[in-house]
Amino acid sequence: MMKSVKIKQQQQIKKFLENEFGEEVGDRYFQKESEFLKNMVVHIKGKTKNQRKTLINTILPRIALYKVLLDECLSKEETVMHMRKYMLDIVAAKKHASTAQIEMFPCFYYLYSRIFLRIMRTTDLQISTQRCGKDFYDITITKCLWHTACVENGCGELCGLFCDVDDVTYGGLKKIGFSRTQTLGYGGDCCDFHFYKK
Helix, strand or coil, X not given: CCHHHHCHHHHHHHHHHHHHHCHHXXXXXXXXXXXXXXXXXXXXXXXXXXXXXXXXXXXXXXXXXXXHHHHCCXXXXXXXXXXXXXXXXXXXXXXXXXXXXXXXXCCHHHHHXXXXXXXXXXXXXXXXXXXXXXXXXXXXXXXXXXXXXXXXXXXXXXXXXXXXXXXXXXXXXXXXXXXXXXXHHHCCCCEEEEEEEC
16 A cells, blocks of 8 residues: 555545445545555655645645546546535535634634734745734735646646635634635636634
8 A cells, every 4th residue: 555545635535435436436546546646746846845745745635536536537527526525525624613613712813813824924835925904814825835736737727626625614703704806726816815803
């Protein structure tokens, strides 16, 4: 069994494929997805240690899943339907539940906004500018590893689903609101995140 199967994301993908397509077909798809992933990992070049880690653990497994579903002669519509189910009903729902749980802590908005802004100022996963006031903070991203990886792997159209994960993650929270007018994944010039205190 290849090393990347130990990645938590891979265990989640294997379970998803078996639930969607049955154990036999799901396992066959998973083995193929693992090979796609292995090949993409081997060809990572010009990335920092942090970028490489994020690609391997988060981004490339989902790209590999998308590619194997297309390669198995599913229509584009069927592939997007399955990917949407995985990305939103599993990945995004889990992220939303985690965020909703920590917003119960006192001073959540203050702490979350400070941490979020600090990460965005220092990360090499995006290029962004930040602006904040007493009850809001804005992040304008002009380059994003998720978008770059999708484009580099010939599936720029998949990036929109990564963007959709944010809508679910931050949607319906009690202490923080979230909006955007455009994203790189949907063909915008930037991702213009706007967070505000409720």
